[in-house]
Structure formats: C-alpha cells, structure tokens
Amino acid sequence: MSGFGGVLPWARRTLVEQEQWITAEEFSAMLGICQIVPGPNIVNLGVCVGSRFAGIPGAIAAVLGLMLGPVALLLVLAVLYEHYSYMPIVQGMLRGVSAVGVGLIASTGFKMMRAELKYPLMLLVILMVIVAASYFHLGLGWVVLIASPLAIFLAWKKAKRS
Amino acid sequence: MSALISLFLKFSAFSLLAFGGINALLPVLYDLSVNQEHWIDTQTFSDYFAIAQAAPGPNLMTVTLIGWNVGGVLGAAIATLAISWPSSIMIYFLQRTIMGMQDKDRQQAIQFAAGALAVGLVLSSAWQISLQINHSVAAYLLTISTITITFFTRWHPLYLIAIGAILGVLGFI
Numbered sequence: 001m002s003g004f005g006g007v008l009p010w011a012r013r014t015l016v017e018q019e020q021w022i023t024a025e026e027f028s029a030m031l032g033i034c035q036i037v038p039g040p041n042i043v044n045l046g047v048c049v050g051s052r053f054a055g056i057p058g059a060i061a062a063v064l065g066l067m068l069g070p071v072a073l074l075l076v077l078a079v080l081y082e083h084y085s086y087m088p089i090v091q092g093m094l095r096g097v098s099a100v101g102v103g104l105i106a107s108t109g110f111k112m113m114r115a116e117l118k119y120p121l122m123l124l125v126i127l128m129v130i131v132a133a134s135y136f137h138l139g140l141g142w143v144v145l146i147a148s149p150l151a152i153f154l155a156w157k158k159a160k161r162s
Numbered sequence: 163m164s165a166l167i168s169l170f171l172k173f174s175a176f177s178l179l180a181f182g183g184i185n186a187l188l189p190v191l192y193d194l195s196v197n198q199e200h201w202i203d204t205q206t207f208s209d210y211f212a213i214a215q216a217a218p219g220p221n222l223m224t225v226t227l228i229g230w231n232v233g234g235v236l237g238a239a240i241a242t243l244a245i246s247w248p249s250s251i252m253i254y255f256l257q258r259t260i261m262g263m264q265d266k267d268r269q270q271a272i273q274f275a276a277g278a279l280a281v282g283l284v285l286s287s288a289w290q291i292s293l294q295i296n297h298s299v300a301a302y303l304l305t306i307s308t309i310t311i312t313f314f315t316r317w318h319p320l321y322l323i324a325i326g327a328i329l330g331v332l333g334f335i
Contacts, residue, residue, distance in 0.1 A: 033257050036276030038180040039249020042220040047250045048257050059254060067242065070219025071226055075238060077213050078230050085209065089331050094212040096330025099301040100322050101215035103308025105185045106288035110309065112281045122278045129282025133189070134289050140179045140190050147279060155274035159267045 011042070015049060022049065042066060119158045125151045166233045166240055168199065173225065173244035178252065182280030182287075184222040184245070189290040195228050202231055208295035216323050222246070301335050 016027050034044035043063055050062025084090050116122045125147055132143045172194055180187045188211070195201045202210070210231075214223035222245055229241020263269040296302050308322050329335055 029261065030257070032273060033260050034253060035183070035280065036181070036273050037249060037253045037256055039177050039183070039253070040180070040220060040222040040246055041183040043222070043246045043250055044253045047253050051254055051257075056254070059250070063246065063250065066220065070217065070223065071238065071242065074214070074217050074219065074223050074226055075230060075235065077217055078227055081209065081213060088333075091209075092330040092333055092335060093327045094209045094330065095295075095297075095301060095335045096304065096326035096328070097216050097323055098208050098212035098295045098326075099304040099330075099335055100308045100326030101211060102288055102292045102295060103305040104215070104312065104319050104322065105188075105284060105291070106305070107309045107312040108185065109281055109284035109288055110313070112277070112284065116278060116281060119274075122274070125275075125278040126282040126285065129279060130286040130289070133283065133286040140176070140187070140283075143283070144179055144181065144279060147282065148275070151275040151278050152271065155271040155278065156267075158274050159270035 011045060021053070119154075119161075122151075122154055122158065125154060165199075165201070166237060169229060169232050169237065170240050170244045173229075173241055174248050177245050177248040180245075180249070181276055182284040184220075184225065186280065186283035186287050188224065188287050191224060191228065192291065192294060201228060204294055206231070211291070211295060216327070298335065300329075304329065304335060 012027055015021050016024050022030075030048045031045060034041055034048055037044055043066070046062040046066045047059040050058035050060070052058070054061070081090075085094075113123075113126065116126065128150060129143055129147045132138045132146055133140075138146070176187055176190055176194075179190075192204075192207055196204055196207055207228075210227040211224050214221065214227060217223060222242065225245045226238045226242045229244075230238035233240065260269060260272065292302070292305055296305060304326060308326075311317060311322060312319075326335070
C-alpha cells in the first residue's frame with residue numbers, strides 16, 4: 001500500500017533490508033529476470049519471491065498481497081472520479097498528472113537506454129521497435145516478431161564480447 | 163457478459179507480449195479500449211491513466227480501471243487477473259530455467275535481447291501516449307520538464323506528480 005510511484009523500491013527495502021528473506025544479489029537477479037519477461041513486472045516479482053518460499057501457493061499469496069490493498073483504494077478513487085469528474089478543477093488536476101505520468105514513463109525508457117549505450121549497435125533494435133510501433137503503427141505482436149531476430153543476434157554478439 | 167469475456171481474452175493475449183511491463187502496453191490498451199471496443203473515450207483513458215499514476219500501487223492499475231468501467235468490481239478483477247496470469251505462469255517456469263542456465267553467454271544474451279526490446283517499446287509507448295493525452299503546449303512542456311528533472315535530480319516521482327496536479331488545478335495545463 002505504500003507503493004507511491006511504483007512498488008519496486010519498497011519491495012526491495014522490505015524483502016532485503018528489513019525482513020532479510022533474500023539477499024541483495026538474489027533480489028537483483030530475480031528482478032532482472034522479472035523485467036525481461038513480458039507482463040506486469042511487480043506481479044512477476046511476486047511470483048518469483050513467493051514461489052521461492054512456498055511454491056505455487058506462495059506465489060499466489062504474494063501476488064494477492066501486493067494487489068488487494070492498492071486495487072481496493074483504486075476502486076474508491078474510481079467511484080470518486082465518477083462523481084466529480086465534471087468539475088473543471090478535477091479535470092485540470094488529471095491533465096497535469098497525466099502529463100507528468102507520461103514524462104515519468106519516457107524517463108524510465110531513457111534510463112533503461114543508458115545501459116544500452118555500452119554496445120551502441122543495440123540502438124538499432126530500439127530504433128527498429130520505435131519506427132515499427134510509432135511510425136508504421138504495427139501491432140505489438142508484429143513489432144516483437146520483426147525486431148526479435150536482430151535483437152537476439154546482437155545480444156548474442158554482445159554476450160560473447162563481454 | 164460477452165464484453166467481459168472479450169476483455170479477459172484480449173488482456174490475456176497482451177500479457178505475453180508486454181516486454182517492458184504495462185508501461186510498454188499503454189498504446190495497445192488505448193487502441194483496444196478506445197478505437198476497437200469503444201469501452202471508453204480518449205478523455206476517460208487519459209483520466210484513468212492519471213489516476214493510476216497518482217494512486218499507490220503497481221502500474222498495471224490503468225488495466226484495472228478499464229475493467230472496472232466495463233464491468234464494475236467483477237470487471238476490474240477479471241481485467242487484472244487477465245493481464246497477470248499468462249506471464250505469471252511463464253515466469254514461474256522460466257525463472258528456474260534462466261537462473262539455472264549453465265551457459266552464461268546464453269543467459270546474458272536472453273537478458274540483453276529482451277532488454278533492448280523493452281527499451282524500444284517503453285519509449286514508443288511514451289511517445290504515442292503523449293500524443294493522445296497532451297492537448298496543449300503547456301502539457302508537452304510539463305512532460306518534457308518531468309523528463310529533464312528526473313535526469314538531473316533524484317526527486318521522488320510523487321513530488322513531480324503533486325506539482326503536475328497543482329499546476330493542473332491552477333489551470334495552467
């Protein structure tokens with residue numbers, strides 16, 4: 001529930017620093033895998049951590065624990081939105097928040113891109129994805145399908161080199 | 163009822179393509195819920211996005227809100243479940259395979275490839291979504307300022323969201 005601005009920093013503090021359920025290295029390794037697999041990152045992380053302690057029931061418990069509080073609060077906000085969204089002040093506030101929100105997503109993308117600069121050829125893959133998705137408006141499945149061969153080829157070379 | 167089934171099937175399919183998480187998926191969500199299925203209009207999508215960003219919790223909340231709009235609490239639960247279950251099952255099996263891989267080159271190659279796809283998808287998502295939700299020069303300036311500030315400072319995102327909300331309430335955006 002204290003996951004303002006994303007749950008990840010909080011998850012790390014609880015799991016690694018306070019409860020010491022897993023080590024920092026384990027957390028980073030798990031997070032690395034959860035971020036490369038498609039799907040909601042935090043749900044993936046819940047599955048990884050939960051299943052490590054108690055198999056499938058652990059995974060389900062972890063994900064439900066992560067989700068129930070925020071979803072309940074969110075539905076309260078949704079009801080408030082239904083009642084008050086006609087007010088110009090609320091509309092203005094939401095416009096401001098969404099403009100910031102999209103900026104936050106873009107900066108996440110740019111920060112992730114920094115890591116790619118170590119092997120600049122990989123920028124080709126990023127460019128290819130952006131052009132396919134934003135210029136040609138291809139569906140997500142096509143974008144992934146088209147960019148994957150080059151991504152895998154370059155990733156293999158990059159891994160061999162390091 | 164058929165809307166709920168369609169919601170479940172489509173969100174389930176997206177779950178397995180969402181390299182880079184829900185942030186990468188936003189344009190697809192927009193296209194599906196606004197253009198194809200007409201569940202909500204552009205304004206509502208953009209408002210749901212704002213609420214999901216401002217509320218505490220994982221960033222898949224936009225999905226939950228779209229589900230709520232389609233079918234109330236049941237719809238919210240179905241949408242959230244649909245976006246989570248296929249990738250959850252996949253990661254459950256994949257984490258052992260990847261972490262146990264003997265060939266470290268191959269393990270790294272998988273991470274590099276998926277990482278590059280994720281960067282591309284997240285950036286194009288931000289680009290496409292900004293075209294839908296920003297309607298004024300001031301809104302674009304706010305988006306660009308957000309990117310700049312996060313690059314040069316270590317401010318908590320919540321402060322930026324609060325600033326955005328205040329500027330919006332004052333009528334600047």
